[in-house]
Amino acid sequence: MTIVLVTGGAGYLGSSVLAPLKLAGYQPVVFDNLSRGFSQLVLQHNVPLVLGDLSDRSLLRSVLKAYRVDAILHFAALANMGESNEQPNHYYRINTVDALGLLEEAIAYRPQSPPAVIVSSSCAVFGIPPALPVAELSTRTPINPYGRSKLAMEWMLEDLAQRYRFPAVILRSFNAAGADPQNGCGECRQHETHLIPLAIEAALEGKPFIIYGDHFETRDGSAIRDFTHVRDLASAHIAALDYLIAGGASTDFNLGTGVGYSVREVLNCVERVCGRPIIVKIGRRRLGDPPALVADAAKARQLLHWQPHYSDLERIVRDALSWEQQRQRVPGLGRLAAAGVQ
Ligand SMILES: NC(=O)c1ccc[n+]([C@@H]2O[C@H](COP(=O)([O-])OP(=O)(O)OC[C@H]3O[C@@H](n4cnc5c(N)ncnc54)[C@H](O)[C@@H]3O)[C@@H](O)[C@H]2O)c1
Incomplete structure (x- = not known):
């Protein structure tokens, strides 16, 4: 082996x-x-x-x-x-x-x-x-x-x-x-900094979500990433x-998937999936934060025969939400107030 x-x-x-x-x-x-x-x-x-x-x-x-x-x-x-x-x-x-x-x-x-x-x-x-x-x-x-x-x-x-x-x-x-709740895996950081878990937290707990910079040269001014x-x-x-x-x-x-979503588009998706609005505040653009990053993964497709199967944004957010709810029940992994989660 x-x-x-x-x-x-x-x-x-x-x-x-x-x-x-x-x-x-x-x-x-x-x-x-x-x-x-x-x-x-x-x-x-x-x-x-x-x-x-x-x-x-x-x-x-x-x-x-x-x-x-x-x-x-x-x-x-x-x-x-x-x-x-x-x-x-x-x-x-x-x-x-x-x-x-x-x-x-x-x-x-x-x-x-x-x-x-x-x-x-x-x-x-x-x-x-x-x-x-x-x-x-x-x-x-x-x-x-x-x-x-x-x-x-x-x-x-x-x-x-x-x-x-x-x-x-x-x-x-x-x-x-996203997450793989069936295999008990997903994002859990003591100090969360990643977009989707923070957006879910904002939707479920009513905490404001800070967009770091809304003057990027992108279609809606927020940064674009390949999730x-x-x-x-x-x-x-x-x-x-x-x-x-x-x-x-x-x-x-x-x-990557070759498809980029802006921070605002991700927030809209999280609002849809969670069924709750997100309060947005605009913060200062962070040092060293590129406006847009999207992958060309043709080489991985060709040599590794790799193809993303689960990377539709809505699927990513749904899995991340299930994981947020699931991890409340795992001692040491929970973060959200259980009361806020259906
Ligand atoms: N999360 C992303 O979106 C992303 C994107 C691109 C690349 N990566 C890369 O993937 C890797 C993992 O990222 P992640 O998001 O899972 O981060 P993470 O913080 O969840 O995982 C990193 C792990 O490394 C351990 N670790 C850190 N320093 C260590 C040390 N000195 N000795 C032993 N263990 C140590 C931590 O305890 C943690 O379990 C990193 O190399 C990161 O650069 C992540």
């Missing part, structure tokens, strides 16, 4: 690959420090959870050996553009320096044939792209420390994979959204793993 080390597997994207990995015949082992993740999201799948920090190289070394890891899915990172402006040093330390440590340990563990590595990167590496939709060959000129810390990781992976001859794939998710269902992104990660295990060459893939 192929053993897959899933770093950051207690977080949103990482936990969403655990059930599909098992279903596809892989054996995941999660490595996470729980700084932003939740042990329940791992243990519910009967998957081993190693509690540890990426900077703990001796622990990484012993985990790689003890579990005889064949492949690594690297999700562990800090992933908040706004926060990265405040704490760039943390972003470079965890997303770049600690990622290098992980790669070095993976190479040292099996120098002749290091494990296959798939890293979860981000559309943030593209900054403000010259044209939409954004293909892999678009210039990578990030405009915030988060994107730059991810781009540095991409460069390191490209160089080390070539030098040490291991197969590697970079997956750039655009905006992960892809987390189940579709999970299946892309499995497809990339299958591809590398089958001998596919190292490469990169952009992952």
Whole structure:
């Protein structure tokens, strides 16, 4: 059986690959420090959870050996553009320096044939792209420390994979959204910053929703993003793993639907699905926030035979709402006042 080390597997994207990995015949082992993740999201799948920090190289070394890891899915990172402006040093330390440590340990563990590595990167590496939709060959000129810390990781992976001859794939998710309530996965952050959970909270609790900037050069002035269902992104990660295990060459893939929705369009959809109005306030545009990001995922469709199946916006919001309601019943995961939820 192929053993897959899933770093950051207690977080949103990482936990969403655990059930599909098992279903596809892989054996995941999660490595996470729980700084932003939740042990329940791992243990519910009967998957081993190693509690540890990426900077703990001796622990990484012993985990790689003890579990005889064949492949690594690297999700562990800090992933908040706004926060990265405040704490760039943390972003470079965890997303770049600690990622290098992980790669070095993976190479040292099996120098002749290091494990296959798939890293979860981000559309943030593209900054403000010259044209939409954004293909892999678009210039990578990030405009915030988060994107730059991810781009540095991409460069390191490209160089080390070539030098040490291991197969590697970079997956750039655009905006992960929605939930997989049947597999007990969805967004839950101690401090939520993502659009759809915040919009649902605003609709259910009557809290104002702040749109950060309404003067972008877009059709309604609010920023446009490509929201892809987390189940579709999970299946892309499995497809990339299958591809590398089958001998596919190292490469990169952009992952998205190719359709962008503005923040206002998402709010309208959340209002429709929740059946409640959202009070909107306009805040200042955030530093390093591109006006529009939409993926060209033709390469993933062609080489990975990947196709999003659940990424219709209304489906994303419905699943996110079910998850919000479901997680109230899971100790330690709830956020919304249960009274506000039907
Ligand atoms: N959510 C998105 O829309 C999105 C889009 C593009 C890319 N990504 C990428 O996907 C990955 C996961 O994002 P997410 O949204 O699931 O974030 P998340 O915060 O939910 O998950 C990150 C996980 O990594 C763990 N972690 C963080 N630092 C760690 C460290 N030093 N050592 C060990 N574990 C650590 C956290 O505890 C958490 O469980 C990130 O690499 C992010 O850049 C996410």
